[in-house]
Amino acid sequence: MSNTSTGKTRLKTSAMIASIAAEGQATRSAPFGHALTALAAERPDIIGMTADLGKYTDLHIFAKAYPERYYQMGMAEQLLMGAAAGFAKEGAVPFVTTYAVFATRRAYDFMHQTIAEDDLDVKIVCALPGLTTGYGPSHQAAEDLALMRAMPNMTVIDPCDAIDIEQMVPAIAAHKGPVYARLLRGNVPVVLDEYGYTFELGKAKLLRDGNDVLIISSGIMTMRALEVATALEADRVDVAVLHVPTIKPLDVETIAREARKSGRLVVVAENHTTIGGLGEAVAGVLLRAGISVPFQQVALPDAFLDAGALPTLHDRYGISTAVMRDNIRRWVG
Template identity: 60%
Template structure:
């Protein structure tokens, strides 16, 4: 027997479950991936777009409207989407295939592996809802997508921070000779890297913000949170360095390890389970170089996560700016 519903409880609106990842007051750009793809397609007639019935929800609809003759709607069949994209690449086209991360990684792995990665075809898989960018629970939260794909040979994995990253990444992805997987930020996407001396470079990590007290090694939207947390920590005299890993694979060990082989506390920040993602990429690189020191992961736990309002979930699982600030301050107090 279940309790009667609380008549005073407000129903959870779906908008709260797909809320923007932008913090209040942040500048945003609408559909930066779609707009960047349109711009790239104007300069490269070989670029085509495909979707598995989710063009509107992956910002591919912007491309479809601009180039209807170069857009292909494959229906709810992710395996067919990947096979078609691979076939187009085999003929010399440059496909960008979009769907949700859970569908591409969990349903179509074998097709990505054998039809794209093994022959090293230039297919660019661009997937929305990576990690916890939706509140719709485990069926839509691709918290393990990087872990699934990191072991695949020849595949480049991109985890952009914001609209700036996406805008600069698209033409480089189109020019890359092998397959790529990009964790898409969709809709109203924040732009924070404009405030720093930053340019996206495929395969490279970048020191976005210097700092003498703490090092943040971050990827994806957690670089945005790392930068915001660094600004907040600076108000109390704690200077945090932020190293942004927009490319997860291949991993730029030289840049990252040169910044963490110091006496400063090191944190990895990722919108992904701490199993198989950025944290373990950093830890593995350290072990291979013989660097024996502690790093603390800030990321999602190794479990199926709750559904709910996205801002609430980010607080609950430690991805919010306030959570990052609290984690660092608490650790520094314990070691003072």
């Protein structure tokens, strides 16, 4: 956008942009929409449902391919969840999309009572997780993992990139029971292809090993963790990265095994508030297993977050690559 007072060009970032791809980073367009559409060709029981957000959750791709299996419920998330429960009782497998805040805050009781209590086969896939929009507290789902972890029968997933999402879709469709999955939409970075990665429900994966620091991360923070690990090589800080895409059920065995390796600082990095997410889940694992290690969290504060451009907010709240790198460098001394 042009700055008319100076004649110089100034780059501006919309608060609503949810893509976290860096400039020049490889991406894939709408991996969720394409993966679901491909799976639906083999699974006639799969239907798509949304609350007026098909275009903004990439479900419009499914709608175009299977209009007779697509249900637009309007801006009524409680109705969306109740109707999905009804479809599941009749043998369908609904993939339900909306924004994470609208599912976890507005329709929580409907998910709890109509879906989770009956252990129904409903897959709830939600965009704008954590701090991936600058629209302020009304749209920032900073506490969604804590809410959904607390719901009995609910599987909870926080994918890292396009590969995670593409492989997650058939995995959660095959899983019997309700699932809550965070969604990266639009042009989604491709990161995990360099690490021989395969998504497995309930499994954490060690992407790289290191002797000084173990970063345990989920979602977009795994991208950041890998960037930090590369950046800290110049400081001779050797960083391991353990990606935890399934928040519930947690891969306790792998987390405990990696944390037991002596001499490493354990850092949990998550795009979520410090309360009730991956950090506290991992801390509980370590405490119950009797594992005593130096421990730090990279997470959002227990606060209502500001509105603004994402790069600014990520720096402000400590989840950018640069701030995370500097903090880890300071922690290891």
